[in-house]
Amino acid sequence: MFDRIKIFAGSSNPTLARGICHSLGLSLSACLVSRFSDGEIRVELHENVRGVDAYVVQSTCRPVNENLMELLLLVDALKRASAARVTVVIPYYGYGRRDQKDKPRVPITAKMVANLLTAAGVDRIISCALHAGQIQGFFKVPVDDIPGHWIFAEELRRVLTGGEVIVAPDAAGVARAREVAEKFHLPLAIIHQEAETAWSRPLVVGEVGGRPVVIFDDMVDSGRKLCAAARAAWEEGAEDVTGFCVHPVLSEGSLERIEASPLSRVVVTDTIPLPPGRDESAKIKTVTVAPLLARVIEKAHQGASVSELFT
Structure with a gap:
């Protein structure tokens, strides 16, 4: 069934790529991704890809520009080597947070990256929980x-008891949190903040007192928004507060904020490798997206409906 498929990986997340291959019963295809002495990226394919269905697994996470350039060069190499189709699997889509022109004289970087990938010759994109x-x-x-509520579906089924409240940490995350609330037939609450000032206090719109709270978001970066939401829910009498965030960006200082917050646990995925030291926290739990991505790749390779997996 997989005789005409090959999966390649850049350097951003080789462990996830190997996990996807393991779920499919394949071996990761051989390629070289290194640097020349001046820092330019060197890419070489070490397998014949003529006529194959090629997949490149590469999150455009830190270092974002390096990983993005690796991805573009891998796609170009595959197209020039006559691959029949090139699909890029981008578990984390870097530059995705700038998806509109929300102020004068700023770029729409999510669109620019899309233009670059299209120009490189990509035939299909597979992603996880795009920011917008x-x-x-x-x-x-x-x-x-792949929507976030499906990425965490198995873990949520395992931990939810039916008495929880799903919380959106801000207005922008309401749609994501609502999907979880509707899927598991749970009430929804929203954290509302008038202005981002030192004296403003987040308000909880909804009833969370005496109930476990699950804060759902697409990513945790600095951790400020997540921890502020957790503190607001805790002060309103929440029984327990956990976070579910698909992409663990976890920039400098985030782990310290999480450790000092009322959060009992933050569940993330391996779309981004955890930075050194972040995997040592007892509050951080990682679930893998490899089996789910493998199922999506299988459907795409067979020309079957991918959306059937999420209905």
Whole structure:
């Protein structure tokens, strides 16, 4: 069934790529991704890809520019080596947070990255929990985006008891949190903040007192928003506060904020490798997206409906 498929990986997340291959019963295809002495990226394919269905697994996470350039060069190499189709699997889509022109004289970087990938010759995109749904429309090729509530579906089924409240940490995250609340038939609450000032206090819109709270978001970066939401829910009498965030960006200082917060646990995925030291925290739990991505790749390779996995 997989005789005409090959999976390659850049250097951003080789462990995840190997996990995907393991779920499919394949071996990771051989390629060289290194640097020349002046820092330029060197890419070489070490396998014949003529006529194959090629997949490149590469998150455009830190270092974002390096990983993005690796991805573009891998795609170009595959197209020039006559691969029949090139699909890029981008578990974490870097530059995705700038998806609209929200102020004068700023770029729409999510669109610019889409243009670069399209120009490189990508035939299809597979991603996880894009920051905004409109990013799919930035591409002229099909985009299969795995929604966050499906990424965490198995873990949520395991831990939810039916008495929880799903919380959106801000207005922008309401749609994501609502999907979880509706899927598991749970009430929804929203954290509302009038202004980002030192004296402003987040308000909880909804009832959380005496109930476990699950804060759901697409990523945790600095941790400020997540921890502020947890503190607001805790002060309103929440029984327990956990966080579910798909992408563990976890920039400098984030772990210290999480450790000092009322959060009992933050569940993340391996779309981004945890930075050194971040995996030592007892509050951080990682679940893998490898089996789910493998199922999406299998459907895409067979020409079957990917959306059937999420209905």
